[in-house]
Amino acid sequence: MAHIKFDSSKLTAFVNDHELAEIQPMVQAADQELRQKTGAGHDFLGFVDLPVNYDQAEFARIKQAAAKIQQDSAVFVCIGIGGSYLGARAAIDFLSSSFYNIHNERQVPEVYFCGNSISPNYLADLLAVIGERDFSINIISKSGTTTEPSIAFRVLKAKLVEKYGAEAAKKRIYATTDRAKGALKSEADAEGYEEFVVPDDIGGRFSVLSAVGLLPIAVAGIDVDQLMQGAADARSAYAQADVQQNDAYRYAALRNILYRKGYTIELLENYEPNLQYFGEWWKQLAGESEGKDQKGIFPASANFSTDLHSLGQYIQEGRRMLMETVLMIDQPRHDVEIPQEADNLDGLQYLEGKTMDYVNKRAYEGVVLAHTDGGVPVMSLHLPQQDAYTLGYTIYFFEIAIGVSGYLNGVNPFNQPGVEAYKKNMFALLGKPGFEKLGQELNQRL
Amino acid sequence: MAHIKFDSSKLTAFVNDHELAEIQPMVQAADQELRQKTGAGHDFLGFVDLPVNYDQAEFARIKQAAAKIQQDSAVFVCIGIGGSYLGARAAIDFLSSSFYNIHNERQVPEVYFCGNSISPNYLADLLAVIGERDFSINIISKSGTTTEPSIAFRVLKAKLVEKYGAEAAKKRIYATTDRAKGALKSEADAEGYEEFVVPDDIGGRFSVLSAVGLLPIAVAGIDVDQLMQGAADARSAYAQADVQQNDAYRYAALRNILYRKGYTIELLENYEPNLQYFGEWWKQLAGESEGKDQKGIFPASANFSTDLHSLGQYIQEGRRMLMETVLMIDQPRHDVEIPQEADNLDGLQYLEGKTMDYVNKRAYEGVVLAHTDGGVPVMSLHLPQQDAYTLGYTIYFFEIAIGVSGYLNGVNPFNQPGVEAYKKNMFALLGKPGFEKLGQELNQRL
Numbered sequence: 018m019a020h021i022k023f024d025s026s027k028l029t030a031f032v033n034d035h036e037l038a039e040i041q042p043m044v045q046a047a048d049q050e051l052r053q054k055t056g057a058g059h060d061f062l063g064f065v066d067l068p069v070n071y072d073q074a075e076f077a078r079i080k081q082a083a084a085k086i087q088q089d090s091a092v093f094v095c096i097g098i099g100g101s102y103l104g105a106r107a108a109i110d111f112l113s114s115s116f117y118n119i120h121n122e123r124q125v126p127e128v129y130f131c132g133n134s135i136s137p138n139y140l141a142d143l144l145a146v147i148g149e150r151d152f153s154i155n156i157i158s159k160s161g162t163t164t165e166p167s168i169a170f171r172v173l174k175a176k177l178v179e180k181y182g183a184e185a186a187k188k189r190i191y192a193t194t195d196r197a198k199g200a201l202k203s204e205a206d207a208e209g210y211e212e213f214v215v216p217d218d219i220g221g222r223f224s225v226l227s228a229v230g231l232l233p234i235a236v237a238g239i240d241v242d243q244l245m246q247g248a249a250d251a252r253s254a255y256a257q258a259d260v261q262q263n264d265a266y267r268y269a270a271l272r273n274i275l276y277r278k279g280y281t282i283e284l285l286e287n288y289e290p291n292l293q294y295f296g297e298w299w300k301q302l303a304g305e306s307e308g309k310d311q312k313g314i315f316p317a318s319a320n321f322s323t324d325l326h327s328l329g330q331y332i333q334e335g336r337r338m339l340m341e342t343v344l345m346i347d348q349p350r351h352d353v354e355i356p357q358e359a360d361n362l363d364g365l366q367y368l369e370g371k372t373m374d375y376v377n378k379r380a381y382e383g384v385v386l387a388h389t390d391g392g393v394p395v396m397s398l399h400l401p402q403q404d405a406y407t408l409g410y411t412i413y414f415f416e417i418a419i420g421v422s423g424y425l426n427g428v429n430p431f432n433q434p435g436v437e438a439y440k441k442n443m444f445a446l447l448g449k450p451g452f453e454k455l456g457q458e459l460n461q462r463l
Numbered sequence: 464m465a466h467i468k469f470d471s472s473k474l475t476a477f478v479n480d481h482e483l484a485e486i487q488p489m490v491q492a493a494d495q496e497l498r499q500k501t502g503a504g505h506d507f508l509g510f511v512d513l514p515v516n517y518d519q520a521e522f523a524r525i526k527q528a529a530a531k532i533q534q535d536s537a538v539f540v541c542i543g544i545g546g547s548y549l550g551a552r553a554a555i556d557f558l559s560s561s562f563y564n565i566h567n568e569r570q571v572p573e574v575y576f577c578g579n580s581i582s583p584n585y586l587a588d589l590l591a592v593i594g595e596r597d598f599s600i601n602i603i604s605k606s607g608t609t610t611e612p613s614i615a616f617r618v619l620k621a622k623l624v625e626k627y628g629a630e631a632a633k634k635r636i637y638a639t640t641d642r643a644k645g646a647l648k649s650e651a652d653a654e655g656y657e658e659f660v661v662p663d664d665i666g667g668r669f670s671v672l673s674a675v676g677l678l679p680i681a682v683a684g685i686d687v688d689q690l691m692q693g694a695a696d697a698r699s700a701y702a703q704a705d706v707q708q709n710d711a712y713r714y715a716a717l718r719n720i721l722y723r724k725g726y727t728i729e730l731l732e733n734y735e736p737n738l739q740y741f742g743e744w745w746k747q748l749a750g751e752s753e754g755k756d757q758k759g760i761f762p763a764s765a766n767f768s769t770d771l772h773s774l775g776q777y778i779q780e781g782r783r784m785l786m787e788t789v790l791m792i793d794q795p796r797h798d799v800e801i802p803q804e805a806d807n808l809d810g811l812q813y814l815e816g817k818t819m820d821y822v823n824k825r826a827y828e829g830v831v832l833a834h835t836d837g838g839v840p841v842m843s844l845h846l847p848q849q850d851a852y853t854l855g856y857t858i859y860f861f862e863i864a865i866g867v868s869g870y871l872n873g874v875n876p877f878n879q880p881g882v883e884a885y886k887k888n889m890f891a892l893l894g895k896p897g898f899e900k901l902g903q904e905l906n907q908r909l
Binding site: 098099100102103114115116118119120122127133134135136137138139140141142143145146148161162164165167168170171172175200201203204221222281282288289290291297300301304305307308309310311312313314315316317320321322323325326327328329330331332333334335336337338339349350351352353355356358362363364365367368371372373374376377379380382383384386387388390391392403433434435436438439440441442443444445446447448449450459462463 | 544545546548549560561562564565566568573579580581582583584585586587588589591592594607608610611613614616617618620621646647649650667668727728734735736737743746747750751753754755756757758759760761762763766767768769771772773774775776777778779780781782783784785795796797798799801802804808809810811813814817818819820822823825826828829830832833834836837838849879880881882884885886887888889890891892893894895896905908909
């Protein structure tokens, strides 16, 4: 099986060879923090061995549940936010038709996500989409008390009960939650929902290869065995501390080197529209792991060539603080030949008989050189195919890279203390019991 | 009709009152460049008066064409990239169900966009979605030779001819192009496609209220009269140079003040998922207008509360170089009440009987205060409703603001020289006649 390949050959104008050698001891130290579990946040390192160390019985149950849902549901609704949303969304988008809820070649249920915002519009629209059709829901929440998914769960549960009655509704609710405690765990136990586990030692943004991501991904008809195999092979491939041997660590080292030179924004880019949500997943992984203590690379994403016609001007000539990492699919799932036309009004005659993928690849090459010449360091990650194995491999690449990258920059890559700040304010402004004093203070400032 | 309202009251910790007074003469000068057409790029100022100075006969033809397409097509495909894509996409998303191609309350054709990438996957998927259904296409290209839309146009045209025959196909092609010259203009004249005009004096990113945006928007069942009326009223509202009177100019001034203090990234944020593409439209408008000569604010966007669970950590505690501008819809199109439950396992009892919009608004307020306290300056733009009038108003707000903002920062806001760099490289690598020498050079560097 061909593997993904990291290409840093276009960085020569930005990074000297000796810089990689000189940062190697730091990488070694970061690797040790990660592998020996001596670093900050070491309670959340379960993702490192997850691809070879997961609950096989639960894995089998996930596939059985997916098969049942595929049989009894036209629509599958995933309720979750952040790490309980983006991984599954990214994987399903990555591996499906660009229009999978409209035209699904795999004949599986439509899959929608909610509980990932507080928009009543969106939820009302989704209820209309479900309509009178058969549906099931997967509520994904470690605590069961996160505001967004909890609201959506109440609304969807009410619709299930209305349609199927209280008892039958319970058979259409799948709860992915804490192994032992919490609101959702209690409710699932009491009501008899089928349960799956959010592992204790894996943070939300690293959880896509646990039940958190796997159930929705399996329902969408994706081969989860291949997904896990790709991640397992990546685990073997990225086990060494040497940046010359370990592509993921070289990526981590280079982006840290560039960050220290003033390249404070990293753009993750693709040339396939259905990698857009992989970018969103990566933004959480990178931004939430590294953006703390007033430092960290700001993660942004772009879809090319689309955004070459929007952000392209800025990237080429704007303020020089950008670095780019390109995800390039070497072998597209489909290709389209450029049709012949009798005349050559549009000037495309020189491309007749060539394929769109051929053009897409030359666009990529042209962009790499243009941006490099414009002062933007460009790294590339080549993905041989757009399949489940490669996706698993790529997910692991970024997870291990970002873990080491955070340590290299001197932060705890596995916490997210800043996420609580707005929640506390929101609770106070909503009048939640216990937050009265803060509520008074805040209301005076509004 | 209620108007949009710009709120900069939360900037007190970041900008002193006297700073606005002291930048006022520069705003005056920028305003003069714009209104007297004395500034760089003054050939592209048609957007300023467009809302009251457009071709009424063409406007009527747009509505007629839309009505015809609504009658004879199940699918409408818009082919365009950059400014010939994002405006219509943003408007249709802003004003429609979150799932308008799946569940369309307006009973209008499904609307898809293509020619906005070179992905063969995407185009192949789109062909499968169209299937055997009736469809029409709108090719939007000033020159008619831009690679992405030209390729998609060839492919879609071939499908039309195959389905309807050469003559009937021509009645299903709508060409939005140059008034007088160019490849698409010639083809449209020769073949008898219905034609609409990309105005000479309006750049792509400012063209959404011309035929470029209006035809797809009208096909989607949106009231284009209201859209234009909103923009016309905004034109009256934002005609003064005084930042205390002109909200759009105050926004332009404040973001320039903040930029000079080191806030080099601006996040445009929303609390409604179907404003996501408004953010993409804004990113082109701002980034392409201002990102040049090695300067400019880097435009990024986020969808809240979704991204509070991904980018939220970075925004709260990462490197302090972010400013935020929030688009807030005051009155949602739908609201959803939070259902009661017998027990209170999820802890939501204190919200029972309240609506999601109420919670969404408190989240917004809590975030503004949390981010302000975290060192991020936050501005807000309040949109009374999510309707066509308000959208037209908001579009104009940003167009006029970004024009003045670019002048304030000393760039030509209306050119985009950097967009050509990658195209030249791509042509050379594709072996386009005339680019042979560059092709040789580049191939050696790959």
